[in-house]
Amino acid sequence: MRSIVLTKGVPDFSEGAVSFDEDGHLERGKTPTVMNPNDKFAVQAALQTRVRHGGHVSGMSMGPPGYADVLKEAMETVYTDDNYLLSDRELAASDTWATAITLCAGLETYQEEVGDIDIVFAGFKSADGETGQTGPQTAWAMDWPIVTHVLALDIDPDERVLRAKRLVEGDIDEIETVEVPLPCFVVTDPEFEPTYRKASHRLTHKQLRAETEERAADHEEHLTTWNHEDLNLDPDYIGLDGSPTIVSSVDPIPKAPSEREATMIDPGDEDEMSEMLEEMQPYATGAGD
Amino acid sequence: MSTESDDTGEYEHYEAVVVGCGPGGAAAAARLADHGVETLVLERGTEAGSKNVSGGLIYAEESAAYTIDDLFDGFREAAAERPVTDYHIHNIAGNKVKSYELTDLHEHDTDWCDAVLRRQMDSWLERRVHEKTSETGGGVLTDVRVNGLLRENGEIVGVTCDELDPIKADLIVGADGVNSELARDAGLMDWEEPDEWFQGVKAVVDMEPDVVNDRFGIDDDEGVAHLFSGDLFEDVRGGGFLYTNEDSLSIGTVFHLDSLVEENAEPHELLDALLTHPLLAQWLRDDYDEREYSAKLVPDSKKVAHPEPYQDRLVLVGDAAGQMQAQGPIIKGMNHAVTAGALAADAFVVTRDDAESEAAGRRYAQMLEKSGTMDKLRPRRYELSRGVGEHDLVESAVDRVLESRVGSLAVGNPIANGLLKRAYNSPFLVSMLPDTSTGYVTLPTVIGEQHGRTIHWGSEIEPPTLEERIGDLTYDTDVGNPHIELRDESAEASGAAVHACPVSAEDFGGGCYRSETVKTNGTEETLVSLDTQPCIECGTCAIVADTEWEHPRGGKGVEYREG
CATH class of the missing domain: 3.30.9 (D-Amino Acid Oxidase; Chain A, domain 2)
Incomplete structure (x- = not known):
């Protein structure tokens, strides 16, 4: 089995890492870039496939040279064998369409130069754009079948078939089982959890982890960077020029007016505690009534 | 490893499965691997040693069939104090x-x-054992709790786990410590x-x-x-x-x-x-x-060291078999576990061609006797x-x-x-x-x-x-899934745990066991309550109170840093 996992770098929106200016605009320069949180489920699915069926997993991302760190994270956490970064000034400011065209070119170049792909894994949306378009558009550009919201996977390499349980959201969530021929695209749901119930799978996992520690320490050696010429892409159809999306304006979300006030109470101080309880008394409902 | 079929949910099979990576399990696994036996070691701690405590002296006896440095080169320099x-x-x-x-x-x-300090010692052993067993198609898996024996037609053929599908084996080494769930499942210890x-x-x-x-x-x-x-x-x-x-x-x-x-x-x-x-x-x-x-x-091996610590394909080594010699001021446990583990491995190898499932166990018991180990554990004097x-x-x-x-x-x-x-x-x-x-x-x-x-x-x-x-102490609490249940909360049945449990005390609300006075219909009654969060998994309450006692799932519960 040969899998590709697509990943993207996004601003680290976690508390303490993210930085906003006075107007509430994100300060990209001050906010570190991390792997898109939803992609972690995609890489876990790729790892599970690798552990169960063997083979090769490559990471691929489109973005500035700094995204190499995101790919390195993919190598460290889910043991990709090698990584491919599609990086070029001409690719800057791509929307989902231009990104999909570029990723498609990346996958095709990979097939020509490295080997035939069986499965492409992608996370279900990015933490910054939140469009959820790039995965499906790339599958469409490749003309491959796609299964989205995947919760669990079962692959039959001999029959070249992938069976997946997928979440169908609605008034009542349903779980649907689908079967698709390989090669295909798989978009994981955040509920995806890899399972390793066989001792041999866990031993393989442990072996991969040991091998990866050496590899990740020398990440540059395992990273290939392709520009638009390597990908045989016309600059008019990629980057900002190739992006049909027009963003007219962005309104910051106004801050909620705050009327709350907080008092710190030492739980060891009996007087303060009983004062607080007295103040809360009128609002007490339920228990004891 | 051979798999009957991955997709139909059939069980994996290894030549030997060793449960627990303390000195007994490590010795057995290392010796099995030296003999070329495909050996899987399952350890419930997040790293070997994280669940282990000893007073801390390990002996190498001149009369012993095997000592730890026989089996692990460089043990004293790297793993001991x-x-x-x-x-x-x-x-x-x-x-x-x-x-x-x-x-x-x-x-x-x-x-x-x-x-020795057990976290340092056992984690070092774990790495050596993984290296050795990897070469014969197995390895060490941590965070896996074996919870019982797999039986077919009433005969022990493997183990069941919380985290993995059941695993079959030709030899099962129960080195799962003083509170061995395998020894109790087999009815060999109580x-x-x-x-x-x-x-x-x-x-x-x-x-x-x-x-x-x-x-x-x-x-x-x-x-x-x-x-x-x-x-x-x-x-x-x-x-x-x-x-x-x-x-x-x-x-x-x-x-x-x-x-x-x-x-x-x-x-x-x-x-x-x-x-x-x-x-x-x-x-x-x-x-x-x-x-x-x-x-x-x-x-206390004088009273409980099992003279025939085996059943079907299961053999018990170390504390699991009661092999802890406490005689006068000298306490020796780890050395006997090492000897027993290595002997169990040898017994399996020499009886490998014997179709009878208890052949290895019987030979192991004979070797314990012949090597003088059993007489040290249960002196005739x-x-x-x-x-x-x-x-x-x-x-x-x-x-x-x-x-x-x-x-x-x-x-x-x-x-x-x-x-x-x-x-x-x-x-x-x-003596x-x-x-x-x-x-x-x-x-x-x-x-x-x-x-x-x-x-x-x-x-x-x-x-x-x-x-x-x-x-x-460091804990990874298995929230909502307590590993001990109190079967009888009366003071008569379980009150002793309030004192004897090393993390409980009378009038202390932060421990495992507490006594509470409950008033019902004008009568007063003292009841015992249990909170397993502070539990250090020693097993005291399994003996002095009326409990349903299991180890926490793999990687859960207390994690010793020193041990």
Whole structure:
């Protein structure tokens, strides 16, 4: 089995890492870039496939040279064998369409130069754009079948078939089982959890982890960077020029007016505690009534 | 590894599955791998050693069939602390102390003896075992709890786990420790009688290497062992120990569990009685920094070492088979586990072509016997003298004589002093010591009173409270999935756990077991309640209370850093 996992770098929106200016605009320069949180489920699915069926997993991302760190994270956490970064000034400011065209070119170049792909894994949306378009558009550009919201996977390499349980959201969530021929695209749901119930799978996992520690320490050696010429892409159809999306304006979300006030109470101080309880008394409902 | 079929959910098969990666499991696995056997090792801790506690001396006996450094090159340099080069016993009566050097006894049949801390030691063993077993198609998996035996047509054919599908094997080595779930599943061991067990409690105390050297008068490559007995612990039968590590001390107490229960003693208070005794002040001074509090149940091999520790394809090694020799002041467990583990591996290899499922087990039992291991664990001398020595009437008569003027004079005269030292150093006499308070309390107290010198200084040590000790431990709590259930919450059935549990105490709300007074319809009743969060998995309550006792799932529960 040969899998590709697509990943993207996004601003680290976690508390303490993210930085906003006075107007509430994100300060990209001050906010570190991390792997898109939803992609972690995609890489876990790729790892599970690798552990169960063997083979090769490559990471691929489109973005500035700094995204190499995101790919390195993919190598460290889910043991990709090698990584491919599609990086070029001409690719800057791509929307989902231009990104999909570029990723498609990346996958095709990979097939020509490295080997035939069986499965492409992608996370279900990015933490910054939140469009959820790039995965499906790339599958469409490749003309491959796609299964989205995947919760669990079962692959039959001999029959070249992938069976997946997928979440169908609605008034009542349903779980649907689908079967698709390989090669295909798989978009994981955040509920995806890899399972390793066989001792041999866990031993393989442990072996991969040991091998990866050496590899990740020398990440540059395992990273290939392709520009638009390597990908045989016309600059008019990629980057900002190739992006049909027009963003007219962005309104910051106004801050909620705050009327709350907080008092710190030492739980060891009996007087303060009983004062607080007295103040809360009128609002007490339920228990004891 | 061969798989009958991945997709139909059939079970994986390994030639050997070893449950637990302590010294017994590690020895078995290493020896199996040396013989080319495909061996899978399953360890429930997040790393081997994270669930293990010992007092901390590992012996290499001259007479042993296998020692740990036979099986693991470089063990002493990489995994052990200091060697024991000096060995003393202190008989305490109040603030009077009589000390004897025990080096002769200690060195009897001893090639070497090192202090160890189990996290460091077992995690090192785990890495070596993984290297060896990986070469024969297996390996070590951590965070996996084996919860029972897999049977087919009533015969044991493998193991079941919380985290993995069942696994089949030609040989199953149960090295899952003192609370072995496999031994109990097979009906080979039980948790019934408190008098078959000891409970050990230990504090690892931080101390810079040069301070250790200075206070004990030793060099970097030397270490000491001190044992303590007498009235320090009131009437509870047991004693204390102090061993030097590279940059810490292991200080602990070991008591007969039945005695702890009878005396309503609090294990942590007995440990504190030792820590704060003036005798220890010379070493601890006033800068006491406790790194870790821990506890462990110790099987008394004289009573419970199973003479035939096998069933079908299952063999038990180490604590799981009760192979813990506690005789007089010397406690030996890890060395016997190592020997037993290696013998079990050899037994499997020599009977490999025998189709009969118990062939390996039977051969293993024979090898335990032939190698002399079983006689160390269950000495015939003890079996013979026990009937007399542990008779209540004899005990109280001997005690009365010893406590009388005549007896005290007899033990207390200068000739007796020389004889006593010789007696303590006689492996023959020590192996006959009956397990009564005579040996543990009366005799040492009389010796202390009659021969002891008085210590005139005090101790300024303030050990941490139980709450602080629990607070300093690392836990990964399996929220909503307690591993112990209280079957009977009456004080009669389970009240003993409130005292005997090393992380519980009367009038302490932060421990595992608490007593509560409940008023119903005008009557008052004392009930016991249980919160497993602070549990350190020693197993005491499985014996002294009415519980449904299991280990937590893989990687969950307490994680010892020192051990």
